[in-house]
Every structure is written in structure tokens, then in C-alpha cells.
Amino acid sequence: MIFRFFSRLFGRLCWGRLPQGWLRATPVLPLLLVVAIALSGCNPTAMTTQAAQVPRIVIADLGDPKTFNGPVGKEANPALGLMFTGLLEQDGTTGELVPGLAESWDISDDQQRITFTLREGLKWSDGAPLTVEDVIFSFNDIYFNPEIPSGESDILRVGAEGKFPTVNQVGDRQVEFISPEPFAPLLRFAGGISILPKHVLSDYVFSTGADGKPRFLSAWGTDTPPSEIICNGPYTLKSYQPAERIVLERNPNYWRKDEQGNPQPYIEQYVIQIAGSTDTALIQFRSGGLDVLGVTPDYFALMKREEERGNFKIYNGGPALTTTFLAFNLNQGSRNGTPLVDPIKSRWFNTVEFRQAVAYAIDRQRLINNIYQGLGVPQNSPIYQQSPYALTPENGLPVYDYNLDQAKQLLQQAGFRTNAQGRLADADGNLVRFTLITNAGNKIRESLGAQIKQDLDKLGITVDFQPIAFNTLVGKLSDTLDWEAHILGFSGAGVEPDGSRNVWSVNGTLHAFNQGALSGQDPIEGRVIADWEQRISDLYIQGSQQLDDDQRKAIYAETQRLAQEYVPFIHLVNALSLSAVRNTVEGVKFSALGGALWNIYELQKLSPE
Template structure:
């Protein structure tokens, strides 16, 4: 969540690439017990490709409606600007240049000449204006993208207008520091989508809301990125084909990317992903699990691949409490007895002190992890450190018990934790079953909290079921998930704004009765607004520092541990420039297959 841009369900948007190569990647079949190296050989009848994997099927081919990560959109779309995968610095993309007015309220972009969509139609300033004004700014379209574009206390949206054949102006009512970086949002095709935005279905909703679902013929989805959707087989694979009209070329004028095809195999188990990589059926293992590091490191030479290890992955992993005290149809979303526990600060603090994060690093992460103390990624210049005053919760079960007792909880003769009314403290923890790291982490959390007398019913469930609970039914007690992250905190503002689409710990909905927002929630939301309007970088850091302090004091999320970024990639795929921000394939557009 957060993101990329990244929410746990939204990916990064910077572009990848197009082109034709003359060698073919062929996989030699073998069992893990009889490992064979991946073999490459020329075969003019085959298509050069890289084969990767994902844990679950894509949920939509409609970017505006996407809430999951990974998703297809970083491969098939680009925005006006991009971001360097190594440094995070902004770079030209569909716009070749831009200029910012002296009052910092207007950005003028100039599109590259002769841009085209994947169907050959011209990509023009009208597509940009349509994308922002009729999709992202359209209140009839429920897109989380809109949240990160709102400016000031009035939550006004920018004005996007065409001012020439290739020029677009983006204006805001007051200075808005994240504005330029937000212009990396994908540009969508007006000629394909305009009618569906304006026409209503039988329920009075824009027909756009049912367009480009995963039941769509993939070839009909019009793209502007390095790749297009070529094929999709549910629970099997997604095939991306090089976009013949992609704008990027190499220094010699040759179209990019060099690799014709990129394949995602849907492999719903990390264990199976490992087996398929070792047998040569996959060309990359990313993200690589800590428990696989030693095995794959030993097999580097035989397997003709390299293991890359970086720092902590961007983003967060956390335990969240459902603090929502509202009802729906007269029925409380959360059992009032449990809601009283979750909304007691001392209870949340006790849980934080009761979790052995170093134990999680040592066991679940095999030492290849790092503790998280802030909701802002460590790669961000706005992150606050403990040395700068960020509250932290080191493992201290005695302090946890003391906090519980001071809040009126008590222990019976069996060491079970009871509340002041004698109710046994027992609640459900959910996570996505497809992620073995989180499943193992959830088991550790269950064990740690059992030492405090709490009974945690740990229940891994399918990701799509989990998303429905968080976003629709709101039927959950605690969950273990993560938000993707980056360098700009405002990309995660919809997590912290009380009306934000990813304000999952206290999600507001129109049909709820008695929804309440706490003072500290309002304060964090207001600080995000102020920080986005502040142009002085030192003061922005101060404001975001305050948000982190409040979040750590109030603990809607108990920040846990993030794994070190690791990937294993076949050596013929070059040049790999591993990045803590973006992983191994951020420069896919310039990768080649060298036998």
C-alpha cells in the first residue's frame, strides 16, 4: 500500500522497454536434485524472452481501478516523467522537458514528438488532459490516485490544460511540493476510453468501471509503455510483448527494449517458485526469500546466475489493528469488547513491546532483515531515525505486562490475559496465505503474544479475500501486511488522510453509522497537507518527522521487520544494476540476452 506510489496493492509506474533480439532464451529441464545450468542457444524460430513469476493473477487491466502490487502497469504504461531506478531522481518520459514557474504553481510539460499508442494512434496532449480531467479527477471513478493529487486544506485538484500542440500546463492553487513527481502517473488512451467514461450503465455508473477487467482480450488494451499485453491465461501466465511504437531508443537509434517478450508465470507458492527457478523454468527469483539465500548462493556457478543483495526493501511490514468503531446496519464492524482493547493505547503499546523483532530477523529472515521503526521508507530523505527522536519499541515483555496491568487487564491462574470485565483476550490475525514470509512471521507473532497471555487465532487467507475484508466488508480484527514505499511520503498520503482510500485501520464508508476519527488521525492528515505545500526541504523533513512520531506514539500499525532486497538473476541477462529502490529489472528496456 502506499507507493510504489506503492500501496500493498499499487505498483511503481516508471517505464520499462521494447525491441528485438536475435538470441533465444531456452530453459533446460531438470529436477532440483539433478541441477542443470540454464542453456542459451540461437533459434530463429523462437522469441527472446525473460520468464519471471508472480504469486497471484492480476486483478484488473484498468490502471485507475488497481489496488494491488505487483500489477501489469509498470510494464505497459508511462507518465509524463519517470524515475531512475537506482537513484530515484526524476527523468523525462513521455514529456521530453518541463519548466516550473517562479511562483511554483505551474509546470509546463512538452511532449516528445511523434508519440504513438500501441495500436499506432498518435499520443497527444488531448490524451494527457483526458487522463487527468476525466479519469483521475472524476469523482464518479473510485480511484485512489486522486488522493495523492489533492492540494491544501480544501483538498483541491490541479488544473490540467493543453496550451499548444505538444505543451500541457499543470496548475495548482498553492505550491505543492510533490506535484512534479506525481506527474509520473500513467497516461491513458482517450480514443479507447472516452466513450466508456461518459456513457452510463444500467446502474447509472460510468461504463469505464467495467472496462478492461481481466476477462478482456489482452491485445485490446491500448498501451504506451515498453510492452503490451499479448496473452493471459488465468492461474497460468501473463505474456507481455514489445510495443512496436515505444518511444525509447538506444544511442544508435535502435528501438528498445531489446528483449521481445516478458512472461509472468502465476506460481502461487514461494516454494514452487524456488523449484522452478532452480530447474531453469524461471529466469529470475525476485523477491528472493531469506531462507533461500544459502542454497542459491551455493548454486550460483552451476546454475549460471548471480545472487544480488541490497539493503532493506523500501516499504513497511506491520501488524495493524482495526480501530473502526462504526456500525453497518446496526451491527458493529468489530466486536465492541475487542474494539475496546484495540482502541486502548496501552494495549497497542504492550503488543509492540511484546514482539521480538530480532527473533523474527534471526528465524524468519535468517539474519537477512532489518527492523522497521517508521512508516516512511528508509530510502526516503524524509525518514526520521531513533537518534532524531523517533519512538521505538524494543522487545520488553515485562514492560508489556506492566502496561496491560495498568490499563485494567489482569491474569488468571493459568496465565491467560483477561480484560477488566473478565473476558479472555483472544482475537484473529489474518495475512495473505500466498506469502510464506508473512505466514512464518504470523506464527512468530502468535507465539510472542501467547507469552503475554493473549490467544491469537492466526488465519492466513487468500489475497483476494483479504482485500475484500479490508476494502469492502471491513470484517477483520488485526492483519499482517505491508505497504510499498519510495522517496516521496505524499505518495502514501491516502494511508494517512482520514478519508483516504487506504486508511485501512479506520476506513470510512458512506453506509457506516457512527464512524469516528480521532484527534491524532486528524493531526497526521493535516501535517501531510502542510508538508505537501512546504517547499523548504528542511521544513518538510520536520513536518514529516512529526507524522512519524505521532504514528509511532499512537501505533495504528506496529512496524515490524523488512527483508533485505535480494534477487537471483540468470547471468545471460545483462546489464543488471541491482537497486534497493527497484530491484533487478528496473532497466528492463535496456537488458539483453547474451549466450
């Protein structure tokens, strides 16, 4: 999406590059074979030895960040949740909202007006005062800016007209959010989205480049000197070495202190190794170079055997708050006169019986047994099962238990036939063949693709499975839109269903199965919105407007029924949230919601015995 620490903790979905069970510190969106460590500079053990006197946490990510600019990024970035924070924070075990940059908040009786009071003496990492002006700038000039498309913008729109809340200063330390109509997640979204520095970014927002677009869209790229990226979270960017690591250091101006008045966090550095693959990350952890590792099912047994000798503990938080799915490109539009998807294949993909047949043909129990080693459950809904809004099969959620005969029957109803060679063809005789992509280096997704290829071969469908680099994959899904089918997942959003509105809104920035053109992109001609697709989009607006919880549940139940009936996402497996944490990390409060390090501010790093 979605390991995802998501200090935009209550925010929108994003692409998740990592397998389920990794740290929630990398965001389906939103949204990662063995690679040898060729350079001594990439060896985390050597790095740890060189700086043994500096208390640090070392984790792994599978790929390089595309940007350090949160609003314009679509993939999960573990550094951003540590560098930036919002008015409120979230308890990683209970989900309860707690004070952040704001020390308190008041809600009007009609729940359409929220007044936040900032803490006294807040500062940015460069020492500049953090004030109400920064809050107003972040929302009015960035998140509400039509020239700056973002997932935050998607979920902050209120009602059918997509209006934004009004944000005003009402005192030296008070800022007021007024919703134009009832908006159930107003507190969670307004409080959880990162506040950005006006004194640094205003020039980028209010000026344009040679392309006529705001310079903000290219600000804070990965080539930006770290000293120019000004933060308000517990850590700041110290250095970034592509293909090697991100080093964060403690923010001396972070607001939080313990009961004795000592500044937090206690751990001075937070290091993110760019591992490239889960296999490499495992090697790094076993050699002592990492402090935390998401435990994927394929090496759970190995890790469990080494738990005592390796001086670590494996935490189990239950089902992970991420999704894993197969999706077809349903976009029937063209760009510059060229169809985004081959029209023949587009007809297959847009036939609901075809998608349902594929769903029935995937043996998810075999996925669980063979790939997840039993450490997972079938995933049937886009809403996490921990959410009170999740619909169950017992209450009417359609599911697709493995049934090859049902799959074949659906294909026949849609005019597909099997030829003498056992290959599937459409009514015009075109053999059914498509390319399936996922992000290279994620062994679980690579294994899923290989087995799905085998499963669909039983229907006579030829699948060309091609793992590719994660950033290339995200570019295809959000920019060029030249893809046929993919396996990916979303992370982020938490238990609030409206956090996934950027996926289900027909104009959302992660409406991945039928993505519209984003601001600044070439237009798409002939894009078609299906009736069910528009209905889900409308229901998400209604759900956000409804303040009665029982009625909200009924609305989101209908969205889930429609999503499963028309299967734009064929959900696969929900793995358990498993993480291995060194016993030298003290104070861990692990949960599937927050992960291992959500309370980084109070963790301490003990010296190895």
C-alpha cells in the same frame, strides 16, 4: 505494498503481495505451502523450450491480477508498470526524474506551474496518436473524477480543501499543470502517473452501468480481450491465462530508441508466471524456468551455494523499500446496522496501551534471527530509511524493543488482568482473543504470523492465525472491512513521503486501519476519527504544501513520532532487497529503489552457453 516495478514509479502506496526483496515490478499498497505444478501448461521450463527462439524475460508473481485497470486496482500488479508510463520516468539507481512521454518540462519561479512538452510522434500501441488530449483526459476525467476513487486521486489533492491542480493544453504538444497553492511533489506526481488512452476509455468514463456508476470502474477486467487493452509502455498484453501466466509482448509503437535508432526494448516478451507460493517460484527458478527471483531469507543460503552452478548472480540492494506490519482494525463504525468489528474487541484495539503492549511483546530480533536469517533490520517508521525524511531513534523516533514486562505493565494500566489459567481478560472479564490474517503463499508472512502468535501467547492473548488468498484479503481490507488484525505491507511511493498520503489521509483509499467507505460502497455509520489520526492527516497536507526542505523534514518527523506513539501499524522487519538474476540477462543495474529490471528497455537476453 509494493516486488514492485511501479511505473507509476513516483505514485501512491499499494498493497504488496510479495515478500520483501522480490522484484519491484508487481502497490504496501499498497499491497503475498508448497504448491505442486499440476499441469504441464503451468511449467515455465516447457514454455521456454517451446519458444526458445523468442528473447524473453520470465519472472514470477504469487497470485492472479484482479484487473488491468490501474486506477481502480489497489494491489501491486507487475504487468501494469510495463504496459503504461507517464510524462516522466525515474532513474532506478539515483531516483532522478528523467524524460518519459514528455521530452522536457519548465517550472515557474513559484513552483506552482509546470509545463510539459510531449515528444513528437507519440503513438499508442494500436497506432493512434498519443496527444495532449490524452494527458488532459487522464487527469481531468479519470484521476480527478469523484466517481472513480483511486490512490492517484488521493495523492494529487492539494491543501486542506483537497483541490486538484488545473490541467490545460497550452500548445500542440504542451500541457500545463497549475497547483492552486504550493505543492512540493507536483512534478513527481504529475510526471509519474500513467497516461491512459482517451480514444479507448472515454466511452467508459462518460457512461454508466445499471448500477449508476461509471462503466470505467469495470473496464479492462481480467476477462477483457488483450487486443482491447491499449498501452503506451514498453510492452502490451499478449495473453492472460488465470492461475498460469501473463504474457506481455514488445510494444511496436513504444517511443524509446537507442543511440543508433533501434527500437527498444530489445527483449520481445516479458512473462509473469503465476506461481501461487514462494516455494513454487523457487522450484521454477532452480529448474531454469525463471530468469529473476526475489531471494527471501529462508532460502538465501541455498541460493548462494548454487549461484555459480546455476549461472546466476544474487544482487543485494540494501534494505528494501517496502514495509511489513501488523495492524488492528480501529474502525468503530457500522454498516447496515452491523458493527464492522465486534464492539468488545473494538474497545481493545482502540486502546493505545493495548497496541503498544502488543508492539513491545513482539520479539523482532527473534523474527530477524529465525525467519529472516539475519538478513534484515528492525523497522520502526512508515517512511523508508532511504528517504531523507526518515526519522531515526537517535532523533526522537519512539521504538518498541522487546520488553515483555513493559507490555504487561501497559495492559494492567489499561485494566486488563491475567486469570488463574494465565489467560488475559479485559476489565469486564472477556478473554482477549482475535483473528490474525495474512496472504497465503507468502512464507515469510506466514512465519511471522506463527511467531507473533507465540509471542502474544506469553501475554495470555489467544491469536487465531489464518492465512487466506490475497485477493480475498484485499477485499476484506477495502470492501467488506470485516477483519480484526492482519500482517501485510506496502510498496511503492519511493522516497517521497507524500506518496503515502493515500494511507494517512483519513479519507484515503488505503487508510487501512480505519478505512472509510469508498465511492459506490454502502455508507459507514458512526466511524470515529481519533485526534492523533486527524493530526497526522493534517500534517501530510502541510508537508505537501511546504517548499522549504528543512521545514518539510520537521513536519514529517512529527508524523512519524505520532505514528509510532499511537501505533496504528506495528512495524516489524525491513528485509534486505535481494534478487537472483540469470547471467544471461545483460545490463542489470540493480538497486533497492528500482529492483533488477527497472531499465528493461536496455536489457538484453543472451543465449545460454
